[in-house]
Amino acid sequence: MRSLLELEPRPFATEPARPPRLSRRAKWVLGLVAGALFAAALGSLLADQVHARDQYGRTHTALGITQQRTRTVSSQLQELSRDLSVLKTQVGSDTTALSQDSSQLLGAQTSLSAAQAHVTQQASLITSLQSCLVGVEQALNELAIGNQASAIAALNAVSASCTSAEASSG
Amino acid sequence: MAERSGNRRHRWVVGVVVALAVGALVAAAWTDVDARTQSRNEGAALAAANTHLAGLRHQVAVTRFAEAVTKSKRDALQGSIASTMSQLAVTNESLANANVHAYVQGVGINTLQTCLGGVKSAFSQITAKNNAQAAKDITSVSGACTQLAGGANTGLVYPFDFPDPSVILAGQTSYAYATNSVGGNIQIIASTDLTHWTAVGNALPNLPGWATPNYTWAPAVAMIAGTFVLYYAVDVAGTGKECISVATAGRPQGPFTDRSTAPLECQKSLGGSIDPASFIDTNGTPYLVWKSGGPGSSRIWSQQLAPSGTSFVAGTNPTSLLVPDQSWEGATVEAPDMVTTGGHYYLFFSDNDWDSGNYAVGVATCIGPLGPCNDATPSPILSSGQGVAGPGGESVFADTSGNFWIAFHAWVLGAVGFPNSRDLYLRRLTFSPTGATVATSG
Numbered sequence: 001m002r003s004l005l006e007l008e009p010r011p012f013a014t015e016p017a018r019p020p021r022l023s024r025r026a027k028w029v030l031g032l033v034a035g036a037l038f039a040a041a042l043g044s045l046l047a048d049q050v051h052a053r054d055q056y057g058r059t060h061t062a063l064g065i066t067q068q069r070t071r072t073v074s075s076q077l078q079e080l081s082r083d084l085s086v087l088k089t090q091v092g093s094d095t096t097a098l099s100q101d102s103s104q105l106l107g108a109q110t111s112l113s114a115a116q117a118h119v120t121q122q123a124s125l126i127t128s129l130q131s132c133l134v135g136v137e138q139a140l141n142e143l144a145i146g147n148q149a150s151a152i153a154a155l156n157a158v159s160a161s162c163t164s165a166e167a168s169s170g
Numbered sequence: 171m172a173e174r175s176g177n178r179r180h181r182w183v184v185g186v187v188v189a190l191a192v193g194a195l196v197a198a199a200w201t202d203v204d205a206r207t208q209s210r211n212e213g214a215a216l217a218a219a220n221t222h223l224a225g226l227r228h229q230v231a232v233t234r235f236a237e238a239v240t241k242s243k244r245d246a247l248q249g250s251i252a253s254t255m256s257q258l259a260v261t262n263e264s265l266a267n268a269n270v271h272a273y274v275q276g277v278g279i280n281t282l283q284t285c286l287g288g289v290k291s292a293f294s295q296i297t298a299k300n301n302a303q304a305a306k307d308i309t310s311v312s313g314a315c316t317q318l319a320g321g322a323n324t325g326l327v328y329p330f331d332f333p334d335p336s337v338i339l340a341g342q343t344s345y346a347y348a349t350n351s352v353g354g355n356i357q358i359i360a361s362t363d364l365t366h367w368t369a370v371g372n373a374l375p376n377l378p379g380w381a382t383p384n385y386t387w388a389p390a391v392a393m394i395a396g397t398f399v400l401y402y403a404v405d406v407a408g409t410g411k412e413c414i415s416v417a418t419a420g421r422p423q424g425p426f427t428d429r430s431t432a433p434l435e436c437q438k439s440l441g442g443s444i445d446p447a448s449f450i451d452t453n454g455t456p457y458l459v460w461k462s463g464g465p466g467s468s469r470i471w472s473q474q475l476a477p478s479g480t481s482f483v484a485g486t487n488p489t490s491l492l493v494p495d496q497s498w499e500g501a502t503v504e505a506p507d508m509v510t511t512g513g514h515y516y517l518f519f520s521d522n523d524w525d526s527g528n529y530a531v532g533v534a535t536c537i538g539p540l541g542p543c544n545d546a547t548p549s550p551i552l553s554s555g556q557g558v559a560g561p562g563g564e565s566v567f568a569d570t571s572g573n574f575w576i577a578f579h580a581w582v583l584g585a586v587g588f589p590n591s592r593d594l595y596l597r598r599l600t601f602s603p604t605g606a607t608v609a610t611s612g
Contacts, residue, residue: 062216091244137590141352
């Protein structure tokens with residue numbers, strides 16, 4: 001079988017030796033192989049490039065969406081931060097107001113306790129004075145008609161009230 | 171030669187093709203690398219953006235949580251503020267009420283101390299047997315004591331012991347006389363407006379020798395024949411019986427003098443005579459009405475007086491006017507006082523137990539000064555209620571305008587029975603042919 005690279009008949013010794021020449025067929029085959037390789041390489045590169053660009057496109061779109069979402073969320077966050085700031089201010093002022101109100105309430109309760117104690121003390125004094133007055137008036141009426149013993153008894157009956165009234169009156 | 175030239179051209183073509191192919195490949199590779207690089211960079215940017223977005227979302231979540239917590243805190247604070255304000259309002263209201271109460275109490279305490287001071291001072295004066303000053307001492311605190319006894323709207327005008335009052339008008343001044351107490355044997359007070367009364371003193375400083383001191387009751391004064399005549403009940407020494415005596419004075423405030431050697435009237439067989447009241451008929455004829463007996467045997471009498479008023483008309487006898495015959499009268503009718511107006515005669519009387527809240531005032535209509543008389547109403551015209559207890563001992567008089575008033579004593583509510591005071595009250599009185607109506611307030 002004849003090789004595709006079979007050599008041409010050797011030229012005359014007087015001519016420089018030439019590399020063996022490829023046959024036309026071999027050249028075509030070689031060309032086709034080279035072309036095929038080229039086409040394959042080019043196709044592969046182009047396909048890869050298309051894929052890369054497609055991926056880029058998708059990524060770019062996703063990035064756009066993400067950036068849009070980011071802007072929306074940022075806006076939300078700013079709004080929330082403002083609201084939170086307002087709330088914190090309110091909480092601060094409310095805390096101050098509550099402190100003042102509590103202080104006022106405490107003062108009012110203290111005053112009320114003092115006033116109620118005063119009322120109780122005065123009620124006791126009134127009771128003593130009323131009792132004393134009744135007894136002294138009875139004694140006066142008895143003495144006015146000469147009933148000295150009854151007058152003394154009437155006074156004795158209210159002496160404790162009169163003493164208490166005098167002590168409370170200062 | 172031609173073959174060589176063809177070969178060269180062929181090689182050149184091949185070379186060009188190869189060069190173009192290599193160039194194409196290099197370009198394709200270059201653009202591929204570039205596309206990949208762009209894609210990778212875009213991917214990295216996307217990853218960074220996603221990371222940033224995730225961070226932002228986390229911050230949003232954290233901020234929302236913080237907002238919720240802060241809102242909750244704010245709401246709790248506002249709830250606490252509302253609660254505190256509500257408590258503060260209630261406390262302030264209670265404080266205001268307590269302060270008002272304390273103020274009112276303070277006024278009451280001052281009033282009590284004022285009244286008590288006057289009564290104590292009067293007591294000291296009585297101890298020193300200075301009745302005149304004692305009466306002045308209590309009169310000086312009359313306003314304070316009136317407030318303590320419920321105020322003047324009940325008709326209270328003198329908040330001290332002033333039993334069985336009798337009021338006359340002399341000129342522009344009214345004089346009220348009463349049973350012995352702080353003011354002396356016969357107490358006397360005066361007023362020009364029927365509201366403010368001042369102590370005058372003791373209308374009867376000296377008793378006749380046959381009388382027992384400290385038992386002078388139920389006076390009545392009338393101007394008869396240009397003289398002021400005082401009728402009063404008094405205990406007859408050594409008998410234990412009460413009888414009626416008479417004294418005279420040239421002026422209403424006295425002093426009255428009793429020159430009698432014996433009582434004017436004394437129905438000893440009926441248990442004695444008390445509660446005298448004079449009555450001057452429209453023709454100027456004087457009469458005396460009084461009560462005899464004790465519980466169960468009481469009776470009201472009338473008899474014509476002599477023109478001087480110091481004795482009865484000779485040959486006349488007492489005429490019975492009234493006995494207790496109504497259930498609400500209990501066993502007693504007493505303290506009579508007769509009035510005529512509009513052609514009708516009215517006999518006022520007290521009934522039931524004087525020392526209780528059952529004491530009351532009734533009225534009978536009479537044909538004339540000597541009767542006959544009949545109970546005019548099926549119930550008392552004045553009894554416990556409307557701020558008084560056990561009203562009685564009444565007398566009726568007309569003021570400077572001709573308006574009728576009823577003067578009576580009554581216990582203060584809650585202080586019924588001697589030795590509590592029977593205070594002096596005045597209320598308007600209106601007549602009808604069948605009876606009389608007492609105003610419900612002063």
